[in-house]
Structure formats: structure tokens, C-alpha cells
Amino acid sequence: MSSLRRSPAPSTLLAYASDVFAAAPDPESIHGTIAKLAVPAFADACVVLRVSDDGALRQVATAAARADQERRIACSARLPIAADALVARALSQGRSRIAADLISRRTILLADEEDFGPPTPVSAVAVPMIARGALLGAVLFLSTADSGRFLGESDLPLAEELTRRAAVSLDNARLLEEARATATRLLNMQRVGAAVALARTPREVAAAALPHVAAAVNAASAALWMVDGESRRLDLLDSHGWPERFRAPGQRAPLDLDVPLAECARDGQPRWYSGAEDVSRILATLAPGLVLLGPQTGFGLIPLVTESRTVGVLAVSRRGTRLEEDDRSLLLALAAQCATALDRARLLEDLRDAVRLRDEFLSIAAHELRTPLSTIQLSIGSALKAHERSAEILPERAHQRLQRAGDQVRKLAELLERLLDVSRITAGRLVLSLEETDLAATLRDLVGRHEDPAARVALEGAENPVRGTWDRLRLEQAVTNLLSNAIKYGEGKPVHVRLSADDNEATIEVRDRGIGIAHDDRSRIFGRFERAVSPRNFGGFGVGLWITREIVEAMHGRIELESGVGEGSTFRIVLPREALA
Amino acid sequence: MTNDAGILLVEDDTDLREALAEFLADEGFGPVDTAANGAEALRKLHDGPPPGVILLDLMMPVMDGWAFRRAQLADSQLAPIPVVVLSAADSLPDVSASLRKPVDLDALSGVLRRLLA
Numbered sequence: 215m216s217s218l219r220r221s222p223a224p225s226t227l228l229a230y231a232s233d234v235f236a237a238a239p240d241p242e243s244i245h246g247t248i249a250k251l252a253v254p255a256f257a258d259a260c261v262v263l264r265v266s267d268d269g270a271l272r273q274v275a276t277a278a279a280r281a282d283q284e285r286r287i288a289c290s291a292r293l294p295i296a297a298d299a300l301v302a303r304a305l306s307q308g309r310s311r312i313a314a315d316l317i318s319r320r321t322i323l324l325a326d327e328e329d330f331g332p333p334t335p336v337s338a339v340a341v342p343m344i345a346r347g348a349l350l351g352a353v354l355f356l357s358t359a360d361s362g363r364f365l366g367e368s369d370l371p372l373a374e375e376l377t378r379r380a381a382v383s384l385d386n387a388r389l390l391e392e393a394r395a396t397a398t399r400l401l402n403m404q405r406v407g408a409a410v411a412l413a414r415t416p417r418e419v420a421a422a423a424l425p426h427v428a429a430a431v432n433a434a435s436a437a438l439w440m441v442d443g444e445s446r447r448l449d450l451l452d453s454h455g456w457p458e459r460f461r462a463p464g465q466r467a468p469l470d471l472d473v474p475l476a477e478c479a480r481d482g483q484p485r486w487y488s489g490a491e492d493v494s495r496i497l498a499t500l501a502p503g504l505v506l507l508g509p510q511t512g513f514g515l516i517p518l519v520t521e522s523r524t525v526g527v528l529a530v531s532r533r534g535t536r537l538e539e540d541d542r543s544l545l546l547a548l549a550a551q552c553a554t555a556l557d558r559a560r561l562l563e564d565l566r567d568a569v570r571l572r573d574e575f576l577s578i579a580a581h582e583l584r585t586p587l588s589t590i591q592l593s594i595g596s597a598l599k600a601h602e603r604s605a606e607i608l609p610e611r612a613h614q615r616l617q618r619a620g621d622q623v624r625k626l627a628e629l630l631e632r633l634l635d636v637s638r639i640t641a642g643r644l645v646l647s648l649e650e651t652d653l654a655a656t657l658r659d660l661v662g663r664h665e666d667p668a669a670r671v672a673l674e675g676a677e678n679p680v681r682g683t684w685d686r687l688r689l690e691q692a693v694t695n696l697l698s699n700a701i702k703y704g705e706g707k708p709v710h711v712r713l714s715a716d717d718n719e720a721t722i723e724v725r726d727r728g729i730g731i732a733h734d735d736r737s738r739i740f741g742r743f744e745r746a747v748s749p750r751n752f753g754g755f756g757v758g759l760w761i762t763r764e765i766v767e768a769m770h771g772r773i774e775l776e777s778g779v780g781e782g783s784t785f786r787i788v789l790p791r792e793a794l795a
Numbered sequence: 796m797t798n799d800a801g802i803l804l805v806e807d808d809t810d811l812r813e814a815l816a817e818f819l820a821d822e823g824f825g826p827v828d829t830a831a832n833g834a835e836a837l838r839k840l841h842d843g844p845p846p847g848v849i850l851l852d853l854m855m856p857v858m859d860g861w862a863f864r865r866a867q868l869a870d871s872q873l874a875p876i877p878v879v880v881l882s883a884a885d886s887l888p889d890v891s892a893s894l895r896k897p898v899d900l901d902a903l904s905g906v907l908r909r910l911l912a
Contacts, residue, residue, distance in 0.1 A: 623897075
């Protein structure tokens with residue numbers, strides 16, 4: 215029986231097999247290599263069979279010493295393999311089987327002995343292909359009557375080793391393929407993630423994500439709907455691969471509609487369809503009259519689910535093939551990404567709306583408060599004036615009380631003015647009226663008005679005129695803000711105002727020796743409605759520094775701050791001599 | 796001061812209108828007539844002698860200050876009457892003066908004295 219070891223030696227053969235397997239890491243090449251190495255080295259014919267996904271055994275490669283035999287074996291590839299065939303038994307038992315005394319071909323492989331033709335097979339060895347415990351398939355080695363070769367026990371080590379090496383290579387090929395698929399999947403997820411990261415509105419999320427989602431699963435079309443804030447309807451955000459006239463935004467569907475799209479949004483469960491008929495029926499429910507180019511055979515409705523609710527639905531259709539398990543899991547992952555982005559974009563939109571409403575409210579409130587305040591101020595003012603004119607028409611106590619009321623109304627009016635400034639600046643309506651201004655005179659005037667018994671204000675450097683083109687009233691407002699802050703937070707210690715100038719710039723410095731500002735608060739305090747201290751201890755809206763900075767920057771100047779906790783603060787307004795508007 | 800011509804005060808808020816009219820009378824700015832909106836003001840201007848100054852609010856129902864000013868300028872009899880705008884935020888181009896609400900009474904007196912001199 216062992217006239218077989220003609221050439222080459224088993225060790226050479228195996229070494230060669232390993233090299234070829236390593237060089238050809240795809241399943242098809244490995245299958246072919248097994249067959250070609252076995253024939254004619256130690257068998258007259260060889261059939262490689264693989265267990266496919268549905269569990270059936272399929273012939274994937276063949277080789278025979280004679281060409282007519284090979285043709286016949288190849289022809290039998292489509293025939294079913296009998297349960298009692300040698301390969302089937304090798305597989306079910308998980309070990310090699312030998313048929314040394316060949317009787318009927320049926321016991322070796324398949325149906326009809328005639329198929330194989332003369333010369334008849336006389337012996338056979340079937341070896342299961344097993345890698346890491348998984349049955350990958352089997353290899354059938356045959357000898358035929360004309361070669362005088364018989365396969366038996368002594369051929370098993372070589373047949374098994376060759377098969378084992380092939381199995382390991384196939385397993386590696388599968389792992390490589392899986393790694394590649396994982397990498398592609400990660401890449402696609404990354405692409406979608408990057409695309410939606412910059413989207414600021416739900417519609418931008420859809421426009422950015424859909425082309426990448428479609429590309430990731432090779433889909434012909436993709437569309438995204440958003441569930442509205444009140445969970446009453448679905449709004450089409452965008453579609454990819456749909457005819458232009460269906461793409462128009464504004465398409466909406468009630469959430470309680472009896473169609474798969476709305477059902478998917480309601481129950482948060484994905485839906486998969488295959489077959490051209492089913493898919494075209496579903497497509498027609500997405501948008502009236504929607505027909506896509508070419509028969510769509512794979513379709514999915516995937517809910518966009520966040521932690522708390524379903525925020526939208528993704529629809530994907532593919533031409534030619536159905537959406538397989540890996541497509542589906544990728545789509546679910548992509549849908550999760552879109553859901554997060556959509557949720558974020560909507561929150562952002564809500565936030566922008568809220569800010570806009572706040573600004574509008576502020577503006578309206580300030581305007582509405584003005585008229586009653588005007589009336590009160592006017593009444594108090596004219597009563598006081600009448601009192602002055604005709605001397606003491608009011609009893610002294612009433613006069614004092616009226617004066618106090620007048621002071622408070624003036625403060626109220628100033629606060630209102632600030633609120634109005636905020637809304638004016640926010641709306642971009644801060645208009646400067648530039649004029650030739652003497653900063654020294656302006657500061658002398660201003661400091662004179664700040665004769666506060668609580669704090670002494672010293673002015674330096676304002677002896678000589680410092681002229682430039684500025685908005686005098688706005689500048690007064692800016693310096694007044696700094697001065698009131700210095701007095702407010704100065705702990706009663708003297709406040710210094712210093713003016714200096716060169717040919718290009720004028721600098722106004724307001725310095726106090728009070729509580730100071732912590733490092734972390736320094737940039738924040740220039741924000742709107744911000745303050746470094748607790749509103750419980752210090753009143754105000756927290757808009758003074760913001761307005762000050764806006765005024766200074768409108769005149770192309772800048773504001774600087776030096777401060778430390780307990781060391782007081784120095785604010786510096788630096789202005790170009792010519793504020794170019 | 797020649798105050799005979801007087802002032803026409805156009806303001807929709809009743810309290811503010813009355814308080815302002817009282818103040819103007821106290822300050823001796825002659826006869827003060829009032830109107831609650833632009834349309835009423837135009838009627839009074841057509842019916843009576845022209846005032847020395849029109850004090851004009853802008854945001855008003857029926858006919859606002861902008862529309863009133865257009866109608867005034869379109870009428871050659873009324874166009875020369877000086878206008879002082881009293882408004883919360885806005886103003887009009889080419890008027891004699893603009894004062895922000897709440898009105899600074901000294902500033903208002905100063906402007907009126909200048910215009911009625």
C-alpha cells in the first residue's frame with residue numbers, strides 16, 4: 215500500500231503547504247492549495263468541502279490526476295451530500311474516516327457512482343477540518359484503480375497534518391477578515407461621528423450623517439426623521455438618494471399614523487424588510503408616491519433612541535441584496551450616534567431660543583417699565599421744582615421724603631438704562647456718536663460728580679487736555695462703571711484715577727485697594743450677567759463690566775485688569791486717539 | 796419768553812401726559828394742549844392755531860410718531876413747527892431735539908426755553 219510516497223517527502227510537502235497558505239490568506243486560495251498539494255503527491259483525487267452558514271456541506275475545491283475525473287467531480291458540486299457519506303461521518307464524529315475497501319461511491323461522497331466514471335475509486339480518507347474547536351469542513355482524499363494506490367492508516371498523519379494546517383490558515387483568514395470588517399466599521403462610525411460633531415441644528419445632523427450612513431452599508435438611499443418636542447409628529451430632516459422633489463424639508467407625518475415608520479418611532483424597535491415587493495410597499499408609506507431607482511431589496515427602519523426616548527427614525531434601502539446581520543448591527547450603532555447628535559443639536563437649538571427669548575423679554579420689560587417710571591419721576595420732579603419756585607409749598611418732612619423718592623427713582627432709571635444697553639448691544643445697535651473730546655476735562659467733571667462720602671477719589675494726570683475722537687457720553691458711562699465698582703468693592707479705601715497719553719493712545723486707570731478679584735474670575739467678570747462676588751452681598755445686574763468692555767471695544771480700544779485677592783484691582787482702559795468707527 | 800404759541804404734547808399714556816402737562820404749565824410754558832396719538836394731534840393742528848413746539852412720543856396706538864412726522868412734513872402749513880421727540884429708545888432724523896424717557900426735567904426745560912424764545 216505504500217508505493218505512494220513517490221514525491222515529494224511529507225516534511226517537504228508540509229513545509230511547502232505552510233508557505234503557500236501563509237502567502238495566500240484568503241479562503242479560496244487555501245481551499246485550492248489543499249487540493250493541488252494532495253494530488254498527485256499522495257492522492258489521485260481530492261475534494262475540499264466547507265460547512266456554510268446554513269450548516270450544509272458544500273464542495274469548494276477539487277483536484278484529480280486525470281482531467282476528465284476533475285470535470286466530473288466539479289460537476290457534482292451542486293448535488294447534496296448524503297448523510298451517510300464518508301465526509302459526513304467524519305464531520306459528525308469529529309475524526310478521520312478511512313474507506314479502504316471501496317464499494318459504492320455513494321458511501322464516499324454523493325449520489326451516483328456513474329458520475330465519477332472509470333477508473334473507480336478504490337480507497338478514501340476523509341479528514342474533518344477543525345480550528346479552535348469549530349468545524350470548518352472536511353477534506354476527502356481518494357485513490358483510483360488505475361494508479362494502484364491505496365490509502366490507509368499510514369497516510370493519516372500526512373493527510374491530517376495538511377488538513378490541520380489548512381484549518382489554522384482558514385481560521386486566521388477569517389480572523390483577518392473580521393479584523394478588516396471591524397476596522398471598516400469603526401472607520402464608518404468615525405466618519406459619521408466626525409460628520410455630525412460640527413452640526414448645530416437637527417437638519418445639519420441629518421445632512422452630515424446620511425451620505426456616510428448610506429456609504430457604510432452600501433445603501434442606495436437613507437432618510438432621517440425627527441420626533442418633535444411634543445412627541446406628536448415626525449419631521450423629515452433630510453434624505454439621501456431620494457428624488458429631489460421628496461427631499462424638500464417640511465414633510466411631516468403624525469406619530470399616531472398606522473404605518474411602519476410611525477410604529478417604529480412609537481415602540482423604538484427596528485424593522486427589517488427584504489424582497490423588492492415588500493420594500494416598495496414600505497417605501498410608498500414613507501412619502502406619498504415615493505419610488506426609488508431600481509428594485510430595492512433590502513430595507514430597514516431604525517429608531518434613534520437616547521437614554522430617555524426615541525428622538526427619530528432612520529430609513530435605509532439597498533439595491534440588489536438584503537441587509538444582513540452585520541449591516542443591521544452597524545446601522546444600529548450608527549443610529550445611536552445620530553440619536554446623540556440629534557438630541558444635542560436640539561438642546562442647542564432650545565438653548566439659542568431661550569437666550570433669544572430672554573433678550574427679547576429684557577428689551578420689552580425695560581421699555582415697558584420706562585413709561586410708569588417717567589410719570590413718577592416727572593411728578594416728583596415737578597413737585598420739587600414747584601416747591602423750590604414758590605418756596606416751601608411742601609411741609610419740610612414731605613419735601614425730604616419726596617427727595618428720597620426722587621433719588622431712588624433716578625437709581626431705578628439708571629438700572630433700566632443698563633438693561634436697555636444690554637439689549638441694544640446684544641442686538642448690535644450700540645451706535646457711537648464720535649466727537650472731539652478732551653478726556654482730561656471729562657474725567658475732572660466725572661470725578662467731581664463722584665464726591666462720595668464713603669470713598670475718596672483722587673485724580674492724577676488730568677491737568678492738561680488729552681484730546682481725541684471718542685463718544686464722550688459712552689466713555690463717561692464706561693469710566694463711571696469702573697469708578698462705581700472701585701467704590702463698591704474698595705472697602706472704603708481711596709480710589710485712584712490716572713490719565714496718561716502718548717501720540718497714539720490714551721490710558722485711563724482706575725485703581726482701588728479693596729477685596730480684589732480671584733485669578734479664575736478675571737475673564738468671567740467681563741461676561742453678561744456675571745459677577746465675581748455673591749449677589750447676596752453686592753447688588754446689581756452684573757452687566758456693568760460687560761457694557762464697559764463693549765463700549766471700549768466699539769471704540770477699538772481694550773480693557774486690561776490687574777488684581778489679586780485682598781490686593782485691590784486696577785482696570786485700565788486703553789483707547790486709540792482716533793476711534794475709527 | 797414768548798409763550799403764547801404754547802405746546803402740543805402728543806403722548807398715549809394718560810398719567811404721563813397729565814403729569815407732563817402739569818409740569819409744563821407750572822414751568823410757565825404757556826397753554827399746553829394734549830393729544831393721545833398722532834391722528835388726534837393732526838386734527839388739533841388743523842383745527843386750532845399752530846403751537847410753538849410739538850412734544851412727540853413715538854410708540855403710540857392709532858397713529859405712531861413716525862407716521863405723524865411724515866404727515867406733518869407733507870403739510871407745508873405744519874412742517875415748520877419744531878418737534879421734540881420724547882421716547883424710550885428710538886428717535887427721528889432732523890427734529891429739533893430728542894430726549895430719552897425717563898425725561899430729565901432740566902434738559903427738557905432748557906430745550907423748550909431755547910425753542911420758544
